[in-house]
Amino acid sequence: MRTCLVVDDSRVIRKVARRILEEIGFDVAEASDGMEALAWCRTDMPHAILLDWNMPVMNGLEFLQQLRRQPGGDAPVVVFCTVENDPDHIARALGAGAAEYIMKPFDSDIIESKFVEAGLL
Amino acid sequence: MTLDEISVLAELVRRRSGVVIDRDKTYLIETRLAPVARREGFTTISELIGELQARRNETLMWAVAKARSAPVRIWSLGCSTGQEPYSLAMLVEEERGHYPGLKVEIFGGDLSERCLEKASSGLYTQFEVQRGLPARLLVKYFDKIDDAWVLSPRIRQALFFHPSSRRQAA
Incomplete structure (x- = not known):
């Protein structure tokens, strides 16, 4: 089964995302900031990453930039999932190599639709 | 199913x-x-x-290629609040480079005038723009005004909305 790493500092968001992602057929792993997510990726590169922007220690954009410099780090399909909802943030995320962008609040339809756009479903 | x-x-x-x-x-x-x-x-x-689902876009671009210099008119019937005709307009815009001199007119029709009003406004909520629209096209063809997303004029000018019910009643 394919793995999706959920990176968000909110335990509640991680829980909601996990439920939705498991329903659409992913194994889910969790990290609460970019640094933790990088450590996870170095051990076991996931197929997809659902990524928050604002987090302590290392934010989502920094994580994505670092991830793409890791060996094998260009493989995961990254979908941002954040409260940042202005065109400038979206353009920066796509420019850094994100495949899709979800603006919170989200529901299962939005996650599913965005994962289809990203070629994950 | x-x-x-x-x-x-x-x-x-x-x-x-x-x-x-x-x-x-x-x-x-x-x-x-x-x-x-x-x-x-x-x-x-x-x-x-x-x-x-896979064929809609293919069929459209096939018609466009066939038409060469003649204008292509697309009628999106039952267009509700405009998602389909606007998607087609964006698709045409994306493909424009391959078809120099391409003229496309897209008509949206619906029985509900309230839906058509919303469609012609080109205004969508954050929730609406996240269903079936790639983020790449969102930043390319929409402007953000307060909490709403509005389609850019170059997409809106290719579209005409028509209240199909009023014509039938007249």
């Missing part, structure tokens, strides 16, 4: 005709569409649905 496919079809029927298919009446879809699927050479209704 999966539950997802049933709800896609039920939603399509509701939007296009106003007919609501209850969950316990899904046999209606089965009995009506199974012969259509067979006639068109598909073994299941699911295959037919997949093919229809």
